[in-house]
Amino acid sequence: MRAPISWLREFAHLDASVDATAIYEALIRAGLEVETVDHVGPDVTGPVVVGRVLSIQDEPQKNGKVIRWCRVDCGPEANAAATEPAGPGEPGSRGIICGAHNFAVGDLVVVGLPGAVLAGGFELTSRKTYGHISDGMICAEDELGLGDDHTGIIVLPPTHADGTPLVPGEPALPLIATSDDVLDIAVTPDLGYCLSIRGIAREAAQAFGAPFTDPAARPTPGEKHDGFPVTLDTPNCPLFVAVTVEGLDPTRPSPAWLQQRVKMAGMRSLGLAVDVTNYVMMELGQPIHGYDGDRLNGGIVVRQATAGETLTTLDGQLRQLDPEDIVITDGSGVIGLAGVMGGQTTELEADTTRVVIEAAAFDPVAIARTAKRHKLPSEASKRFERGVDPAAAYSAAHRVADLLVELGGARKVAAETVAGSVPPMPEQTIPADLPSRILGHAVPAEQVVAILRASGVAVREDPGGLLHLVPPTWRPDLKDPYDYVEEVGCKIGFDVIAPVVPLAPAGRGRTPAQQARRNLTWSLPAAGFTEVISFPFSSADEVDRLGVPEGDERRALVRLANPLADTLPELRTTLLPGLFGAIARNRSRSQDDLALYEQGLVFFGPAGQAPIPSVEHRPSDAELAAIAAALPRQPRHLACVVTGNWRPAGWSGPALPADWTHAVAFADLAARTVGVTLSKRAADHAPWHPGRCAELSVGDQVIGYAGELHPAVLAAYGLPARVVAAELDLDRLIAAAPGPGQLPVLSAFPVAKEDVALIVDEAVAQADVAAALREGAGPLLESLALFDVYRGDQAGPGKKSLAFALRFRADRTLTDAEANAARDAAVQVAADRFGAIQRVA
Amino acid sequence: MPAPTSAPPPALDAATIDRLVAEATAAFAAAATSAELKAAKAAHAGDGAPLLLANRAIRTVEPAQRAEVGARIGAARAAVNQALAAREAELEAQELAARLVTERVDVTLPPDLVPTGAPHPITALMDLLGDVFTAMGWEIAEGPELEAEWMNFDALNLGPNHPARATSDTLFVEPLSNHLVLRTHTSPVQIRTMLDRPLPIYVVCPGTTYRADEFDATHVPAFHQLEGLVVDKGITLGHLKGTLDHLAAVMFGDVRTRIRPSYFPFTEPSAEMDLECFVCRGASVGDPEHPCRTCNSEGWIEWGGCGVVNPRVLAACGIDTDIYSGFAFGMGVERTLMFRNGAADMRDMVEGDVRFSQALVGGAR
Numbered sequence A: 001m002r003a004p005i006s007w008l009r010e011f012a013h014l015d016a017s018v019d020a021t022a023i024y025e026a027l028i029r030a031g032l033e034v035e036t037v038d039h040v041g042p043d044v045t046g047p048v049v050v051g052r053v054l055s056i057q058d059e060p061q062k063n064g065k066v067i068r069w070c071r072v073d074c075g076p077e078a079n080a081a082a083t084e085p086a087g088p089g090e091p092g093s094r095g096i097i098c099g100a101h102n103f104a105v106g107d108l109v110v111v112g113l114p115g116a117v118l119a120g121g122f123e124l125t126s127r128k129t130y131g132h133i134s135d136g137m138i139c140a141e142d143e144l145g146l147g148d149d150h151t152g153i154i155v156l157p158p159t160h161a162d163g164t165p166l167v168p169g170e171p172a173l174p175l176i177a178t179s180d181d182v183l184d185i186a187v188t189p190d191l192g193y194c195l196s197i198r199g200i201a202r203e204a205a206q207a208f209g210a211p212f213t214d215p216a217a218r219p220t221p222g223e224k225h226d227g228f229p230v231t232l233d234t235p236n237c238p239l240f241v242a243v244t245v246e247g248l249d250p251t252r253p254s255p256a257w258l259q260q261r262v263k264m265a266g267m268r269s270l271g272l273a274v275d276v277t278n279y280v281m282m283e284l285g286q287p288i289h290g291y292d293g294d295r296l297n298g299g300i301v302v303r304q305a306t307a308g309e310t311l312t313t314l315d316g317q318l319r320q321l322d323p324e325d326i327v328i329t330d331g332s333g334v335i336g337l338a339g340v341m342g343g344q345t346t347e348l349e350a351d352t353t354r355v356v357i358e359a360a361a362f363d364p365v366a367i368a369r370t371a372k373r374h375k376l377p378s379e380a381s382k383r384f385e386r387g388v389d390p391a392a393a394y395s396a397a398h399r400v401a402d403l404l405v406e407l408g409g410a411r412k413v414a415a416e417t418v419a420g421s422v423p424p425m426p427e428q429t430i431p432a433d434l435p436s437r438i439l440g441h442a443v444p445a446e447q448v449v450a451i452l453r454a455s456g457v458a459v460r461e462d463p464g465g466l467l468h469l470v471p472p473t474w475r476p477d478l479k480d481p482y483d484y485v486e487e488v489g490c491k492i493g494f495d496v497i498a499p500v501v502p503l504a505p506a507g508r509g510r511t512p513a514q515q516a517r518r519n520l521t522w523s524l525p526a527a528g529f530t531e532v533i534s535f536p537f538s539s540a541d542e543v544d545r546l547g548v549p550e551g552d553e554r555r556a557l558v559r560l561a562n563p564l565a566d567t568l569p570e571l572r573t574t575l576l577p578g579l580f581g582a583i584a585r586n587r588s589r590s591q592d593d594l595a596l597y598e599q600g601l602v603f604f605g606p607a608g609q610a611p612i613p614s615v616e617h618r619p620s621d622a623e624l625a626a627i628a629a630a631l632p633r634q635p636r637h638l639a640c641v642v643t644g645n646w647r648p649a650g651w652s653g654p655a656l657p658a659d660w661t662h663a664v665a666f667a668d669l670a671a672r673t674v675g676v677t678l679s680k681r682a683a684d685h686a687p688w689h690p691g692r693c694a695e696l697s698v699g700d701q702v703i704g705y706a707g708e709l710h711p712a713v714l715a716a717y718g719l720p721a722r723v724v725a726a727e728l729d730l731d732r733l734i735a736a737a738p739g740p741g742q743l744p745v746l747s748a749f750p751v752a753k754e755d756v757a758l759i760v761d762e763a764v765a766q767a768d769v770a771a772a773l774r775e776g777a778g779p780l781l782e783s784l785a786l787f788d789v790y791r792g793d794q795a796g797p798g799k800k801s802l803a804f805a806l807r808f809r810a811d812r813t814l815t816d817a818e819a820n821a822a823r824d825a826a827v828q829v830a831a832d833r834f835g836a837i838q839r840v841a
Numbered sequence B: 001m002p003a004p005t006s007a008p009p010p011a012l013d014a015a016t017i018d019r020l021v022a023e024a025t026a027a028f029a030a031a032a033t034s035a036e037l038k039a040a041k042a043a044h045a046g047d048g049a050p051l052l053l054a055n056r057a058i059r060t061v062e063p064a065q066r067a068e069v070g071a072r073i074g075a076a077r078a079a080v081n082q083a084l085a086a087r088e089a090e091l092e093a094q095e096l097a098a099r100l101v102t103e104r105v106d107v108t109l110p111p112d113l114v115p116t117g118a119p120h121p122i123t124a125l126m127d128l129l130g131d132v133f134t135a136m137g138w139e140i141a142e143g144p145e146l147e148a149e150w151m152n153f154d155a156l157n158l159g160p161n162h163p164a165r166a167t168s169d170t171l172f173v174e175p176l177s178n179h180l181v182l183r184t185h186t187s188p189v190q191i192r193t194m195l196d197r198p199l200p201i202y203v204v205c206p207g208t209t210y211r212a213d214e215f216d217a218t219h220v221p222a223f224h225q226l227e228g229l230v231v232d233k234g235i236t237l238g239h240l241k242g243t244l245d246h247l248a249a250v251m252f253g254d255v256r257t258r259i260r261p262s263y264f265p266f267t268e269p270s271a272e273m274d275l276e277c278f279v280c281r282g283a284s285v286g287d288p289e290h291p292c293r294t295c296n297s298e299g300w301i302e303w304g305g306c307g308v309v310n311p312r313v314l315a316a317c318g319i320d321t322d323i324y325s326g327f328a329f330g331m332g333v334e335r336t337l338m339f340r341n342g343a344a345d346m347r348d349m350v351e352g353d354v355r356f357s358q359a360l361v362g363g364a365r
Helices: A005-011 A020-029 A076-080 A197-208 A256-264 A272-284 A364-373 A379-386 A390-408 A434-439 A445-454 A481-492 A512-526 A540-545 A576-588 A621-630 A660-674 A711-716 A730-735 A766-780 A816-834 B014-030 B034-045 B050-060 B063-102 B121-134 B187-196 B237-252 B311-316 B333-341 B354-359
Strands: A002-004 A033-040 A048-060 A066-073 A094-098 A108-112 A127-129 A132-134 A180-186 A230-232 A239-246 A288-292 A300-304 A310-312 A318-320 A326-330 A333-337 A355-361 A417-420 A428-431 A458-461 A466-470 A594-601 A636-643 A645-647 A679-682 A688-698 A701-709 A724-729 A752-761 A781-790 A799-808 B146-148 B180-182 B201-210 B222-233 B257-264 B267-276 B300-309 B324-332
Touching: A002 A005, A002 A256, A005 A020, A005 A180, A005 A197, A020 A033, A020 A180, A020 A197, A020 B257, A094 A132, A197 A272, A230 A239, A230 A417, A239 A300, A239 A390, A256 A272, A272 A288, A272 A379, A272 A390, A288 A390, A300 A355, A310 A333, A326 A364, A355 A390, A364 A379, A428 A481, A434 A481, A434 B237, A445 A458, A445 A466, A445 A481, A481 B257, A481 B267, A512 A594, A512 A636, A512 A660, A512 A730, A512 B121, A576 A594, A576 A636, A576 A724, A594 A660, A636 A660, A636 A730, A660 A688, A660 A701, A660 A724, A660 A730, A679 A766, A688 A724, A701 A711, A701 A730, A724 A730, A752 A766, A752 A781, A752 A816, A766 A781, A766 A799, A766 A816, A799 A816, B014 B034, B014 B050, B014 B063, B034 B050, B034 B063, B050 B063, B121 B201, B121 B222, B121 B237, B121 B333, B121 B354, B187 B201, B187 B222, B187 B311, B187 B324, B222 B237, B222 B333, B237 B257, B237 B267, B237 B300, B237 B324, B237 B333, B257 B300, B267 B324, B300 B311, B300 B333, B311 B324, B324 B333
Parallel strands: A230 A300
Antiparallel strands: A002 A180, A033 A180, A048 A066, A048 A108, A066 A094, A127 A132, A239 A355, A239 A417, A288 A355, A300 A326, A310 A318, A326 A333, A428 A466, A458 A466, A594 A636, A636 A724, A679 A688, A688 A701, A701 A724, A752 A799, A781 A799, B146 B180, B201 B222, B222 B324, B257 B267, B267 B300, B300 B324
């Protein structure tokens, strides 16, 4: 909503010392979102005067253009100062070159003289052009900063508004534009009444304690049907005022002030009748529809549309109507989409002389739904959606009629129609101290009453300290007790409320799971991984490219009804594609050595149907359970990808290329950070390399996978060879962590070290051999570590030798015999289980 | 090794002993290296050294003089050993100092044990934001991102006809009749908190939220919010102001804040929270010569929305509005990051370029 300050001042009688900035600040304080204050007016300095065109000489140019060489009377002073004055005996004038052709000899025009600085900082000088000295400029709108119009020269009317003639040489700017400041306000949905000068002026007056003149003060008379016949046949239209004017002179133009106001308010000037209806809508907030009275066919009936009906709206679109649409009809059928847009058959035409003026009230929700259904947000629907003051309708209809009489030579028809009535406003009761209690600032009862009365609320105090409140018709937003609290708060200003930090009860800090995740936030980067965030949008095609088999839960995609991209209509079930995208983006920017990770939710279908319980009270346990059951499972995952070199070649040594161990190490680190040890076994799981994929488990619960990616997947994504990745169910991993843990009693006795090398089949996993050794070694074993893997002649074909360092310790010094016995027992289990043969040096 | 008995007995007189001590001390002092000192030691303090031979010869002295001679030789040996030890220490220190010089390295060479890693700045900032509130005794609440419409809209007093529920604004699960959405704010976590937790409630809800926005320099369809909710007896708008002032002070230091009335369905009264423009500090207001692009010369920049929890919302969660009141606030984490760290383009936050994450050394401090 754009509100010129001059217009506000017509109704808010602010002190002259209150400037635009003060109004801007006061309105913001009162809760209006004023975005900017724009100064409008001619963007010009220096001499700009009225000139009379004395002669025109058309001079065709080589480029096909015809320019005009004019002599223009610019007043005696300017004429005398001309570079090439008029010849002796000729009337005083200056010579000016002009490219436009929309003016004639004798016309009054706006002349910029040398020294004037026009819009955009263009300084005029006398200059030689087209073979003449052009001694000034005949101006169009855009050159004066009045608009974008460069279609033609401004031709001034012959007289001032009071009838006195214009004189060449007099200043021209006051004739064509007034200076003003315009507030640009983003009106919140609750403040529909501020989509009018009336509403904003009321707020401004209240903010400064200034008197306010209500421009919509005519009381709405009781129902009468003297004028144009109107029948209301839907509860969604409680009031319809019809006032008729006749004898409109359709040739009368909009006066400059009206055009300017309409333009300043952000609309286009479209002729007198339309400008007037728009002007009144801006001023009073009441959308107006004007019908060509001679093209109406019988009386108006307002009703709900019936299925199958159509209407061609003013924009030329044929609309299929819905029974929820409110329509205006006459004998010919539907002639308008109520509160949204009129139809073509009855619109005001260039020859309209009889206008039936509609000012009506419509149900906000119905209008909102119609505007949305037909994708027709209009100035009218925008207002009706937020609530229009029904008590202003009668004033608005008359204001339109009066202006058409004044400016268009029309006559107002005395007989008028008021169908329906202004609906009563709902009463609410609040304790007088409620605003103080909720705002945290003492507002005495008498101040609460005074504020609300100033806002138009009818207040009845009762001795028990209760206030019985009825809002004014323009404030449908005042319904609940807290609405009145807000009204009081806006009027005292939130800035007077003292800030107080509330004292929360002792908190427990982060939950164990939150603490685990915050630990990961820092441990993973410390180990060399960089976190990225990507969008969770995916597709079935994505899952195909990953090679995910049928029946895998990652194929249970949740589909969006309105995806942002048709190619990504579903939600991710794995984080890997997002990380692949990050690899591609980084590589495209010449960053090839990458260790990336992401944590985020993945979504496994199916989705169920969630109920929408009442909001009047807490939902039942059954309803809450139904909501929970409808939600797809959405665990938090943690994933990494590593590609290129883990460590690039450098001064300290050759490059260390990323390999599957980095993915496994990432998983191990994540697990260790949250307090879990992972067990691993070889697995064949997409999208990993079937021979280089570790299934990661805690106990018998699979937590995720790590290893090198399948070459086919890398090819499908255009990724380099040997990218490695891990993905874990982070929720499960954290849940698997045992309690706080137990610290050991440390033995200070010496350790007994025993190394063993075991030859096993190539297919036997190190982890299984280690587990066997651990089991066989018994309680004396302090630690066990693999320190060599050997393949070659001494191991034999198809075999490998695994060398382990075992450390034994107890609460006493172990004898050699004890350590040897424990070692032999360990080897024995490995031998029994895997046929492991101890290699003797 | 015992000395040969055939050798003539050494002189044990004081002058001889003093001379032996002097010779030994001189030899030690003359040794320039550990190796030379070792040779001098063998010559003057070793088994065959004259002083050792003298020592052994004490037993040949008349018993009456044995004590005196013994004391003389003992003192001489002690003096020699002391001189040796002192010289040893001296040479050791010299040689260590010399070795350390040769072992000098260029400590500015870059160590490269692990690559450079970093959390995402959004994650780091949310971590810090969580600390601000847990330090006040608040707790951190979380919830699903794919959420029931009732939790995301209805319970928050956004009725069935609210414009935010349009498919142009909100991402819905297919079919629409499932009434499931990608949450458009973290407010459904507030609803879940009020349904699940005992009163009073002091929580913040950080998390990812979604809008059906095109992806450009200022919009992303998935972004992060931090919301706060307090429900307790006697909660006022003043408590909201105090909390936001505290948060602003921690996040931005010495900047002014203001709240001004606004409208949200889930709060009443509602307010926008503004920060004093951290670039122009308000100086651009009314000064067309020096416009501020950060605040559009308004002097203030919007940080987030807030207000007193609408009693309709409390009622939908079964909270007695005659006893309890509450406040809530919410702000964009990306926006906060832009303010604190100057991130210019929203796309950088989600495109995964490692330079973005790695730029904030030490995370959000």
